[in-house]
Amino acid sequence: MGDGSLLDLTPFLRAHRLPAEFYRRDAAEVARDLLGAILVRGERDGVTAGFIVEVEAYYGGTDPASHAFGGRTPRNDPMFRDGGHAYVYFVYGNHFMLNVVTGREGAPSAVLLRALEPAAGFSRMRRRRGGVTDRRLTNGPGRLARALGIDRSHNGMALTGDALYISAPYSRRAAIARSGRIGVARGGERALRFCAQDSPFVSRSA
DNA sequence: GTAGGGATACACT
């Protein structure tokens, strides 16, 4: 594998890949259960990956902060699909956001991945992030997408393949902090943000 | 603190 690793971790990560059923549940439950799992971007000649340390749940018709609040559109269409797909969108003219779609077909909900603790593929992430300190490689939703090379081409992709998936080989982190969501104009008062309490890799302290 | 950047959705011709 690339990045000078002596071991190829790919078979191990794949062996613990979360199945589609994991995602076909309530978004807040999925969000909480994703903390401590590993987001894996499989590339032709290696992987980039990180432990998930910060997430936010978004619902559809009942959640004014959600893209799906106003009904199904071409942009938010992946949110309406069955759980276990990626929803990637572009904001502020600069950044891609990676969400995992949750729940069942026709009932929109998703979990935004907001921060990772880098785990594999460091040199590749450093190159993509242009020389920032390792602490800042993936501590924000736009930053983690950049570090892992995630873009529009991943929108709608199934999370059950080898290109993009989440692996959960270890038991969950014990200490979870819960708070309001970040950057949302309306609906932010709901406590739908979850993060690993003591991680230095969260995007900001709540 | 704030400038920047581009896609999207929806209101209007």
Place this chain on the structure above:
DNA sequence: GTGTATCCCTACT
């Protein structure tokens, strides 16, 4: 078809 307000942010000062 065109105008424009908004957007789940980041990198700078």
